[in-house]
Amino acid sequence: MDLLIPFNAAVCGIEELHGHSAAGVSHVLSILDPEHPVPEAFGSYGEHDRLELRFHDVIEEEPEKIAPRAEDVAEILAFGRRMMAEEAPRLLVHCHAGISRSTAALTLVIAQAQPDLAAEALLAGILARREKAWPNLRMLEFGDAMLGRGGTLPAAAAAIYRHQLGIRPHLADVFRRTGRAREVDAAEALG
Numbered sequence: 001m002d003l004l005i006p007f008n009a010a011v012c013g014i015e016e017l018h019g020h021s022a023a024g025v026s027h028v029l030s031i032l033d034p035e036h037p038v039p040e041a042f043g044s045y046g047e048h049d050r051l052e053l054r055f056h057d058v059i060e061e062e063p064e065k066i067a068p069r070a071e072d073v074a075e076i077l078a079f080g081r082r083m084m085a086e087e088a089p090r091l092l093v094h095c096h097a098g099i100s101r102s103t104a105a106l107t108l109v110i111a112q113a114q115p116d117l118a119a120e121a122l123l124a125g126i127l128a129r130r131e132k133a134w135p136n137l138r139m140l141e142f143g144d145a146m147l148g149r150g151g152t153l154p155a156a157a158a159a160i161y162r163h164q165l166g167i168r169p170h171l172a173d174v175f176r177r178t179g180r181a182r183e184v185d186a187a188e189a190l191g
Contacts, residue, residue: 006113007083008090011106011130013098017041020092027083029076029105031055031095034066051079057100059138060179068101073108073142080109097132104135108143111153119152120159127160134164134171137183154186161187 010020021044028042028050038052053072056065083089091109095101107126114122127133135157144153161183165172172184 005110005125007088009106009110009129010092011098011102011133012092012094013102014039014041014094014096016098017094018044021045023090023092025090025092026086027051027079027089027091029053029079029091029093029102029109031093031101031105033057033096036096049079049083051075055101057095057136058179059136059182062179068136068139068142070142070146073139073146076105076108076139077112077143077146080112083109084113098130099132100134100136101139103130103133104137104139104143107135107140107153107157108147111143111147111149115147119149119156123153123156123160127163132164133160134183135160137180137186157183158186158190162190 010023012020017039018041021041024046025048028048030050030052032052032054033056034054053075055068055072058065058067061067083091093102093106103126107122110122111117126135137154137157140153140157144151165187175181175184
């Protein structure tokens with residue numbers, strides 16, 4: 001647990017799930033592609049409360065893809081509220097790679113738990129926790145609106161995108177080709 005997050009939290013991808021089975025997590029937020037099976041790793045976890053959501057890692061409506069919906073984000077926030085009502089929760093958030101959907105979900109759970117925490121500090125904390133973070137913009141936009149944050153979460157995410165493009169400039173072309181140009185544009189608008 002750190003000063004920014006009032007509970008223990010970890011983010012990972014599917015391949016890392018086995019490494020968290022002994023951590024004693026109390027809550028798992030599992031975000032999977034619609035067609036992906038439930039990861040077998042959960043068979044080695046102790047008792048825990050798990051929310052499983054299924055949508056693709058996209059930020060725009062696309063044919064043959066299921067985009068995150070406002071209802072999905074509302075479920076994430078409701079799960080976070082239930083978790084925070086318990087004593088000493090330990091949260092694990094995962095998606096396929098532990099980069100986009102999971103980091104967006106953790107951002108929103110923390111933003112809800114720490115409403116006075118500046119968006120810039122929150123997103124910097126996410127990046128410190130998961131060095132390859134690239135939070136899903138669509139999820140952040142829905143959550144920001146629901147939490148009444150006035151667009152600060154998506155705006156702060158642009159700094160993470162900019163940071164990642166500074167390290168991995170090839171991602172700009174990758175994300176533009178895969179329908180995520182708005183994230184790249186946000187990073188480039190920072191100058």
